[in-house]
Amino acid sequence: MDESFDWFSPDDGEEVIWAGKQHPYSLVPVFAVGIPLTLVVFGLLIIISAYLTYQNTNYLVTNEALYKKTGVFSRNVQRIEFDKVQDTSYRQSFFGAQFGYGTVDISTAGGSGVEMSFDNVDAPRDLQSLINERNKKRGTGAASGDDKNAVLDEILVELRAIRDAVENSGEPANPNTNPSADGDWDWNESEDDRL
Missing domain, CATH: 1.10.10 (Arc Repressor Mutant, subunit A)
Structure with missing residues (x-):
């Protein structure tokens, strides 16, 4: 991916093994609703908001942790280390199933519910498998x-x-x-x- 990750500062030995953004087709439902509403100007705000969110959201999976960067005017970077990952799941909407995108939810040990979501990413099942494999390699959840x-x-x-x-x-x-x-x-x- 030719995206610049100036917001990402890796630890020693930390390498990026997956990088992604929201799937471009995740904007289809927004345009389907927003274009007819442009006559009321409200639709134009919906489209612009969705596009700015799409452009300013990045996800990374490294050999150490999971990262999510969001924010249009500010920057919010969330990090979860693999030793804290308890459970993962993925879900797809109707449009997501048709166009091949979905959301991967990550729950952590000691957390209540979903702590991080990779929203509208391409091939969510493959990403969930990658996270689960990396988590198993780190040896979490398996006490002797x-x-x-x-x-x-x-x-x-x-x-x-x-x-x-x-x-x-x-x-x-x-x-x-x-x-x-x-x-x-x-x-x-x-x-x-x-x-």
Whole structure:
């Protein structure tokens, strides 16, 4: 893409692996509504607004993060690192399905709903696949069994400490009361035995 990204300042080792803008055909519905309304001048404002948004919106996918730049008179650059990406989805309107564009939504861990959208981009399914593949390469969302057991051990120790504190009128509990010989908890114990 021969677009200048003067708004993008990459970190060391960060490389652009995809760059895009809104699909030009995403303006078709705007023109379909705006041209008849130009008689009222309101349609002309709709067309100009949509065109300026189209020209001033850029998206980047790098090996480190996702970027979205918007703004006509000002500049707003949003960045989400891959280790925070929780879920992706894409959607297409009627016109989007006909002309091959759609929106890719990105949700983050700890966020509420969609945190970033790549609106009206070409081949949204391919972009979603690219983001998902890059996310898997970064190793997000896949904790090993040992990591899960360590977290469960910590939770169990805290629960025992809370139980002992309540039963012993606030005396601190010894968290190492029932570990196995190798220091791990015996997960084959019944739930009552563990607590």
